[in-house]
Amino acid sequence: MTHSSVLTARGIRKTLGEGAGQVEALKGVSLTVHTGEMTLLMGPSGSGKTTLLSILGCLLSADSGTLELDGESLQGLSSEELARVRREHIGFVFQSYNLFPTLSAAENTALCLDVRGVDRTTAHKRALEALDAVGLSHRVNAYPRTMSGGEKQRVAIARALVGKPSVILADEPTSALDAENGKAVMQLLADVSRDSGRAVLAVTHDHRTEVYADRIVRIEDGLITDSSRPTKCKSAPEEEVQEIEGSNVTPLPTQKNKRARGSNAPKRRRAGKAKR
Numbered sequence: 633m634t635h636s637s638v639l640t641a642r643g644i645r646k647t648l649g650e651g652a653g654q655v656e657a658l659k660g661v662s663l664t665v666h667t668g669e670m671t672l673l674m675g676p677s678g679s680g681k682t683t684l685l686s687i688l689g690c691l692l693s694a695d696s697g698t699l700e701l702d703g704e705s706l707q708g709l710s711s712e713e714l715a716r717v718r719r720e721h722i723g724f725v726f727q728s729y730n731l732f733p734t735l736s737a738a739e740n741t742a743l744c745l746d747v748r749g750v751d752r753t754t755a756h757k758r759a760l761e762a763l764d765a766v767g768l769s770h771r772v773n774a775y776p777r778t779m780s781g782g783e784k785q786r787v788a789i790a791r792a793l794v795g796k797p798s799v800i801l802a803d804e805p806t807s808a809l810d811a812e813n814g815k816a817v818m819q820l821l822a823d824v825s826r827d828s829g830r831a832v833l834a835v836t837h838d839h840r841t842e843v844y845a846d847r848i849v850r851i852e853d854g855l856i857t858d859s860s861r862p863t864k865c866k867s868a869p870e871e872e873v874q875e876i877e878g879s880n881v882t883p884l885p886t887q888k889n890k891r892a893r894g895s896n897a898p899k900r901r902r903a904g905k906a907k908r
């Protein structure tokens with residue numbers, strides 16, 4: 633599988649808050665995520681991770697800088713057009729699952745297709761397929777109140793997958809989970825990137841999750857300070873070096889031609905067998 637760039641941000645700056653409470657959350661961030669790869673975004677609390685993810689996901693606009701998705705510039709799009717890009721190209725996974733309590737797993741998963749105008753029968757069928765892909769075909773009629781945290785997060789991943797997005801953005805997807813469920817969710821996200829050729833960018837502060845990464849990007853105080861591939865990982869696309877040139881850091885040596893899927897990660901398990 634070739635790993636082409638799918639989402640590229642260049643020179644992103646963002647100031648949040650008003651008056652004396654203003655904070656320059658992002659100070660010129662450049663980042664590219666690639667298909668078929670799981671990238672981890674790591675950094676201390678307050679370093680700008682959520683702000684960056686929100687901008688990459690078109691939930692928040694940058695003060696300056698550019699974004700490209702699938703080779704198309706997002707510059708100058710209206711808020712309606714950005715909402716369409718978000719719906720059709722980006723899947724989100726949040727720490728707190730964000731499921732509707734009155735909807736079943738299948739209904740939660742199908743909802744974003746309903747909103748897009750996909751007919752009910754097709755939406756339901758695709759929801760069942762997505763739930764099967766995350767190992768929850770036996771829980772399609774379950775409601776969030778009856779599910780474990782791990783199950784809820786897997787429904788959230790199914791919901792992110794069902795629209796067939798190019799990119800999945802996950803903000804601290806394991807923070808509310810115990811270690812075992814956290815590992816299963818990270819494994820599932822890694823499987824999603826590798827098996828479906830989607831790009832996954834996951835924010836985490838848990839160093840134990842580094843084993844699932846193809847690439848680790850570190851952010852501190854609104855600036856990317858490091859972008860590296862764990863030892864013996866897949867070949868590094870050319871953009872990586874360019875990407876950190878503008879970030880005031882020394883590029884690390886890339887690991888070209890050392891594609892070794894899974895050699896830096898625990899042995900791959902079928903997503904359906906992930907722990908609940």
Ligand SMILES: Nc1ncnc2c1ncn2[C@@H]1O[C@H](COP(=O)(O)OP(=O)(O)O)[C@@H](O)[C@H]1O
Pocket residue numbers: 648649650653654655656657675676677678679680681682683684
């Ligand atoms: N709405 C807001 N108003 C003012 N400052 C904010 C707001 N949201 C976030 N910040 C500040 O911006 C910085 C980056 O926040 P955030 O992106 O949430 O960091 P992280 O996700 O890495 O913890 C922090 O200093 C935070 O306090």
Ligand SMILES: [Mg+2]
Pocket residue numbers: 681682683
């Ligand atoms: Mg955050």
